[in-house]
Amino acid sequence: MIDIDKWQEIFHTLKQNRLRTALTAFGIFWGVFMLVIMLGAGSGLENAVYSNMGDFAKNSMFIWAQHTTMPYKGFPRNRSYHFEYSDKYALEENIPEIEIIAPTVNGGGYRQTTLVVHGLKKGEFNVLGKTPQENNIDPVDIAWGRFLNEYDLLERRKSVLLGYRVYEELFDKGEDPVNKYVRINGIYFQVIGVYKSKHSGGWGENQNSEIWIPFSTAQQVYNYPNKVDHFSIVVKPEYEVKQVEGKVMAILAKRHNLHPEDKAAFGYNNVGEEFKKMNGLFLGIRGLIWIVGIGTLLAGIIGVSNIMLIILRERTVEFGIKRAIGATPKKIVMSVLSESVFLTLIAGLVGLMFGVFIIELVNSVIPPDSEMFRNPEVDFKLAVSALIIIIISGMLAGVIPSRRVVSIKPIEAIRSEQ
Amino acid sequence: MISISELHKSYVTGLNSLHVLKGINLTIEEGEMVSIMGSSGSGKSTLLNVIGLLDAYDTGKYHLNGTLMENMSETKAAWYRNQMIGFVFQSFNLIAFKNAMENVALPLYYQKVGRRKRNKIAMEYLEKVGLADWAHHTPNELSGGQKQRIAIARALISKPKVILADEPTGALDTHTSYEVMELFKEINNAGITVIIVTHEKDISERTKRIIHLKDGLIEKEYKTKLNLSYA
Numbered sequence: 308m309i310d311i312d313k314w315q316e317i318f319h320t321l322k323q324n325r326l327r328t329a330l331t332a333f334g335i336f337w338g339v340f341m342l343v344i345m346l347g348a349g350s351g352l353e354n355a356v357y358s359n360m361g362d363f364a365k366n367s368m369f370i371w372a373q374h375t376t377m378p379y380k381g382f383p384r385n386r387s388y389h390f391e392y393s394d395k396y397a398l399e400e401n402i403p404e405i406e407i408i409a410p411t412v413n414g415g416g417y418r419q420t421t422l423v424v425h426g427l428k429k430g431e432f433n434v435l436g437k438t439p440q441e442n443n444i445d446p447v448d449i450a451w452g453r454f455l456n457e458y459d460l461l462e463r464r465k466s467v468l469l470g471y472r473v474y475e476e477l478f479d480k481g482e483d484p485v486n487k488y489v490r491i492n493g494i495y496f497q498v499i500g501v502y503k504s505k506h507s508g509g510w511g512e513n514q515n516s517e518i519w520i521p522f523s524t525a526q527q528v529y530n531y532p533n534k535v536d537h538f539s540i541v542v543k544p545e546y547e548v549k550q551v552e553g554k555v556m557a558i559l560a561k562r563h564n565l566h567p568e569d570k571a572a573f574g575y576n577n578v579g580e581e582f583k584k585m586n587g588l589f590l591g592i593r594g595l596i597w598i599v600g601i602g603t604l605l606a607g608i609i610g611v612s613n614i615m616l617i618i619l620r621e622r623t624v625e626f627g628i629k630r631a632i633g634a635t636p637k638k639i640v641m642s643v644l645s646e647s648v649f650l651t652l653i654a655g656l657v658g659l660m661f662g663v664f665i666i667e668l669v670n671s672v673i674p675p676d677s678e679m680f681r682n683p684e685v686d687f688k689l690a691v692s693a694l695i696i697i698i699i700s701g702m703l704a705g706v707i708p709s710r711r712v713v714s715i716k717p718i719e720a721i722r723s724e725q
Numbered sequence: 726m727i728s729i730s731e732l733h734k735s736y737v738t739g740l741n742s743l744h745v746l747k748g749i750n751l752t753i754e755e756g757e758m759v760s761i762m763g764s765s766g767s768g769k770s771t772l773l774n775v776i777g778l779l780d781a782y783d784t785g786k787y788h789l790n791g792t793l794m795e796n797m798s799e800t801k802a803a804w805y806r807n808q809m810i811g812f813v814f815q816s817f818n819l820i821a822f823k824n825a826m827e828n829v830a831l832p833l834y835y836q837k838v839g840r841r842k843r844n845k846i847a848m849e850y851l852e853k854v855g856l857a858d859w860a861h862h863t864p865n866e867l868s869g870g871q872k873q874r875i876a877i878a879r880a881l882i883s884k885p886k887v888i889l890a891d892e893p894t895g896a897l898d899t900h901t902s903y904e905v906m907e908l909f910k911e912i913n914n915a916g917i918t919v920i921i922v923t924h925e926k927d928i929s930e931r932t933k934r935i936i937h938l939k940d941g942l943i944e945k946e947y948k949t950k951l952n953l954s955y956a
Contacts, residue, residue: 312827312834319822628818631779632879633807633835635800713799718779721818 317646320618331614332654334607335700339655339693342600343662343685349596351669351683353589358681361505362446364407364541365582368548370555370575371537372563379566388563388572390535392526398538401558404551407541409440410522414492414529423518424490425477432473434491434518436525444539445505447514450474452485452500459499459521466524467496472515474501494528496520507681537574548579604700608651611704615647619708626712627720636713643712647705648698655697659690726755726886726918727776732785734771745771746782747941753920755886758913760921760929763938769922770891772938776920777810777889778802790886807835811880815892817872819864825851825875826860832883850878854908870901877908881917888912890921894928906931 321328375386395408414434415421421434439455447454450471459466467489469477478484484498504514526532542551556573559565565572619626626639666683673680715723734746745768753759763769774780775787778794787794790809797805806812811832819828826847833843851857854874864872873893880888890909894902906928913919913933921932929935930949937944 311840315823624818625820628814628820629831629835630799630803631777631806631812631818632832633803633883635803635835637800638835716780718774721779721814 313642313645316642317649320622320646321650323618327614327617328650331611332650332657334610335604335651335654335697336607336658336661338600338604338607339658339697340662341603342596342693343659344665345596345600346593346689347662347666347669347683347685348680349589349592350685351680352592354684355507355681356585356589358507359510360582361507361511363506363578364444365579366406366544366546366548367444367539367541367578368552368555368575369537369539369578370559370573373572373574375565375569376571377566377569379569380564382564388565390538390559390563391533392535393533394535394559394562395538397558397562398540398555402551402554404542404546404554405540406543407440407443407539409438409444409539410436410535411438411441411537411539412436412522412525412529412531412534413536414520414525421492421518423473423477425487428477430473430476432470432516432518434520434525434529436522436529437468437519438522441519441539444541445514447502447504450501450503451483452498454500454502455519455521460523463523463527464521465494465496465528466499466521467491468499468519469501470515470517470519471501471503472512473518491518491520492528542579548577552577601696604696607654608700608704611647611651611701612707615643615705615708616711618646619643619712623712623715623720623723627715627717627723630717631721639713640709643709644702644705647708648701651697651701651704655694655700659693659697663690726757726790727751727753727920728786728788729776730786732772732775732782732787734768734775734780734782745941746775748785749941749943751936751943753918755918756913756916758909758919758921758933759936760923760932760934761936761938762922762924762926762929763944764924767938768941769924769938773889773891773920773922776887777812778806779812803835807832807883809886811883811885811888813873813876813880813888813890813893815895817864817869817876817896819872819876819879821864824861824863825856825867828864828875829878829882831879836883846882847878850882851875853881854878868901869897870904873897873901873905874908877905877912881912885917887918887920890919892923893921894923894925899927902928903931 372389375382375384375388378384390410392410395410398408399405412435413419414436418433420431423430423432423434437455438460439457442454451474455466455468458464469484474484477489484501487498488495489498504511506514520528526534540551540555542548552575556570557567559573560567560569630639663685666685670683729749729751732746732749733744735742735744749772761769761772771780775782778797789805794805820831823831826844829850830843830847833846848857848860851860854877856871856874856878859867859871864875867875888909894905897905909919909921910931919932921928923929932949934946934948936946
């Protein structure tokens with residue numbers, strides 16, 4: 308049942324001095340508002356960075372061959388070497404922690420483009436030899452057709468998967484490219500599909516400008532009988548990439564006669580570590596946001612508590628009378644608490660709504676593929692926890708003043724005016 | 726109804742101790758109408774507050790309706806005040822933002838009586854004090870006498886055993902004072918014990934028994950003529 312008398316009292320006290328009530332409520336409003344805005348901004352930053360990463364396997368690493376930096380077994384330093392396809396088997400057999408290992412070969416060498424022609428349209432693109440496993444490491448969306456499969460590799464088919472930018476340059480808008488032919492380096496390839504990168508920004512642009520052909524075909528076409536440019540390795544979820552890194556290098560060093568200490572002979576990129584660093588960074592940002600947000604809110608709570616003390620001092624006589632006619636201390640405390648909770652709840656909810664409104668506004672203004680800021684959001688869980696914080700803060704704001712009220716003897720309270 | 730023996734009470738403020746009640750022995754039977762008189766500082770209000778459980782005493786014994794009132798928690802005291810005692814104050818002490826009916830109904834609110842029911846009962850009591858037409862006025866729209874009658878209705882609504890009035894006519898003119906005293910007499914005739922603290926002789930003469938307090942002790946007590954007329 309709604310206790311009309313209780314609400315009548317609450318409204319009466321809050322109405323008594325509107326400016327004071329408004330300023331007090333503003334403290335809470337501002338605290339919640341800032342917390343929501345900062346959390347939204349934090350999530351926007353986080354979403355932008357993670358969407359740049361696409362669906363990249365987090366527990367993964369890349370390794371590619373560079374020049375040796377140490378002489379070993381009669382070989383001089385600064386010797387160039389390359390990985391071989393057989394390294395894949397050696398790594399798979401000797402390192403059980405490996406889940407997926409996918410080789411890539413760059414057609415014409417690292418970042419060398421190849422002329423690709425379709426009808427009257429042509430362009431220079433990166434052509435890469437890939438395996439079907441690639442789609443488990445750095446997945447792409449398929450816009451037309453299909454991804455590479457094992458038969459493409461086994462039969463060294465002249466199949467080709469085009470990046471979306473490539474498709475846009477070589478085909479008419481909306482044209483179905485599947486089963487059409489494109490000429491790569493003078494050889495006709497049949498288009499099996501078109502992919503779209505899941506990465507945002509520059510990374511996505513680059514990936515969409517690539518052409519993927521079966522790894523085995525690439526070796527043949529570009530005359531790299533046994534060359535692998537880089538291996539993408541995904542480690543089983545229960546292991547750390549860092550533990551596997553060393554083992555991979557040791558095996559490759561042995562197979563290519565590299566000095567065991569010659570780490571600089573490899574180029575590698577530990578995506579797992581990168582992710583960890585990023586997670587740590589965002590954890591820090593989030594922590595900071597909460598500390599600052601809660602701090603601001605705390606200032607608001609102290610404001611409410613302060614005002615409650617003043618209001619209660621003005622109402623001392625009233626509480627004295629009520630106690631004389633039978634109000635228990637609990638009843639008095641509850642009425643004070645419900646007042647402060649009411650005030651903080653209303654102010655907090657307005658702050659929450661206003662914060663969400665601003666975030667949505669920002670969201671509608673910024674371009675959807677922004678690399679710096681994307682989908683700032685305040686999720687439901689967050690809103691609920693903010694609400695709980697508001698209610699608890701309302702109670703905290705009321706506790707000290709209400710205790711004070713009850714600690715005065717009723718007769719002293721009644722007399723305090725006289 | 727009320728029996729007090731060797732009651733002492735002192736107020737301690739810092740290093741100073743003020744001995745206000747210095748051993749009061751007093752018995753008030755059910756249905757009595759008593760006035761407590763004395764000059765300012767004689768301890769009459771303190772005595773009333775102790776009887777009304779608004780204040781604690783130091784030593785001695787105080788039985789209310791046969792129960793020893795001792796080491797009371799504030800919650801327990803609030804319950805006794807609500808059930809047994811009705812207060813009437815010199816400055817009326819009505820809640821400013823509630824109307825007459827809501828003020829009268831307030832004690833029932835603390836007894837968890839529903840709003841509709843308690844407002845109905847409050848109207849009956851307003852009727853008794855002749856202010857039913859003023860039920861929806863707030864206290865600042867009423868005269869002193871009207872306010873005091875509302876305060877009396879509020880004291881009566883919980884059907885208390887004792888009405889305690891601290892200078893109930895102190896803020897009223899003579900004519901209104903007598904009207905209020907008439908009301909107290911009617912209440913007393915209904916069987917409720919009434920204790921009035923006053924320093925006005927003509928007011929005390931309208932009760933049945935007068936207790937004179939001086940320097941924290943009972944100086945003298947006697948029955949009034951009024952008492953005889955009812956005998």
